[in-house]
Amino acid sequence: MKVTDDQQEKQVVSKQRVADHGEVYTAKREVNAMLDLVKEETERIDSRFLEPACGTGNFLVEILNRKMEAVRKQFAKNRYEYDLASAQAVSSMYGVELLPDNTAICRQRLFELFLDIYQQQQHAEAADELKNCIQYLLRKNILCGDALTMLQNDGQPITFCEWTFIGISGKVKRRDFELSELLKNVEYDKPKPGEQGNLFADTGEPTFVHLPKREYPLTDYLKLPDYD
Numbered sequence: 001m002k003v004t005d006d007q008q009e010k011q012v013v014s015k016q017r018v019a020d021h022g023e024v025y026t027a028k029r030e031v032n033a034m035l036d037l038v039k040e041e042t043e044r045i046d047s048r049f050l051e052p053a054c055g056t057g058n059f060l061v062e063i064l065n066r067k068m069e070a071v072r073k074q075f076a077k078n079r080y081e082y083d084l085a086s087a088q089a090v091s092s093m094y095g096v097e098l099l100p101d102n103t104a105i106c107r108q109r110l111f112e113l114f115l116d117i118y119q120q121q122q123h124a125e126a127a128d129e130l131k132n133c134i135q136y137l138l139r140k141n142i143l144c145g146d147a148l149t150m151l152q153n154d155g156q157p158i159t160f161c162e163w164t165f166i167g168i169s170g171k172v173k174r175r176d177f178e179l180s181e182l183l184k185n186v187e188y189d190k191p192k193p194g195e196q197g198n199l200f201a202d203t204g205e206p207t208f209v210h211l212p213k214r215e216y217p218l219t220d221y222l223k224l225p226d227y228d
Contacts, residue, residue, distance in 0.1 A: 031062050042066040045074075045089050046165070052147035054095030057106035060142075061113055063093055068117045076121060083130050084170055087221050090114060090137050091163035091172075096147040096179075103144040110138055129222045136225040137163070150180045159213060165221065172221045175212035 041047045043066050051059050067089035075082040090110070097103045114134055118126045126134075140161045145152035152158055158179040165172050216227060 028058065028062070031058050035059070035062055035066070043070045045070050045085055046092055048092045048094065050094040050096075050160075052096050054097045054102075054106055054142065056102050057095065057109045057142075060093050060095055060106065061109055064089065064110055064113055065117070067092070068114070068121070072121045079122065081168060082122065083126075084165070084168065084221065086114070086118065087130065087133055087137065088163070088165045090134050091141065091165070093141060094160055095142045096145050096158060097142070098144070098146055098153075100144050100153065103142060107135075107138045107142050110142070111135055132225050133222050136228075147179070150178075150183075162212070163224075166218065170220050170222070171218045172224060173218055174216040174224070174227070176214040177212050181213075 035042050042049075042063055045067055049060070049063050051057075054060055068086060071082060071085045071089055075085050093110075095106060097106060111134060115126060115131070118124075143152055143158055143160075145158045147158070150158050159176050160179060160182070162175045162177060163172055164175075219226070
């Protein structure tokens with residue numbers, strides 16, 4: 001079911017939800033003003049963003065708009081590289097949302113926006129394999145849970161996938177990290193043995209975390225859904 005413009009622009013769904021969950025969405029103007037404070041990062045295809053209370057995706061939608069414009073500028077004339085870079089752009093965005101209905105809407109909004117932008121920029125529909133890849137990345141990156149307790153709604157730890165794209169080979173390395181471990185950062189001049197870079201660290205920060213919960217072999221990005 002397509003998300004309507006009215007649903008996208010609402011700041012309050014109901015007074016009851018405000019009372020129960022403090023649910024008030026940020027308007028598009030304010031979203032873009034805040035993103036402009038880190039404008040260069042929003043226009044980097046591989047720059048990672050985490051929205052710990054993403055609602056229906058107002059911030060993530062605008063980030064995807066900016067990232068896909070960067071993809072267009074760099075790769076519009078090469079369909080293979082464009083598809084690869086667009087998947088990388090989606091893979092770099094993460095969200096946590098307390099309410100299941102908002103989580104579903106957020107994923108759907110991002111997927112529909114991706115398809116619309118693809119059609120506009122490539123004057124063609126995305127291939128089914130790419131669509132499946134994008135939907136898979138959104139399922140893995142946009143999670144239903146509580147960022148304060150760091151638990152998903154099923155009681156399992158919030159666990160994010162780090163997707164590392166290897167050049168233009170089309171190969172991707174996946175590593176899984178629990179959010180609770182990512183937040184146990186300690187600063188060092190250099191990493192100690194057995195430590196890895198923080199999935200969401202700012203560029204240049206000497207922060208490091210434990211080894212990932214799980215690692216996966218390199219695979220073609222269009223075959224990522226086969227992991228599950």
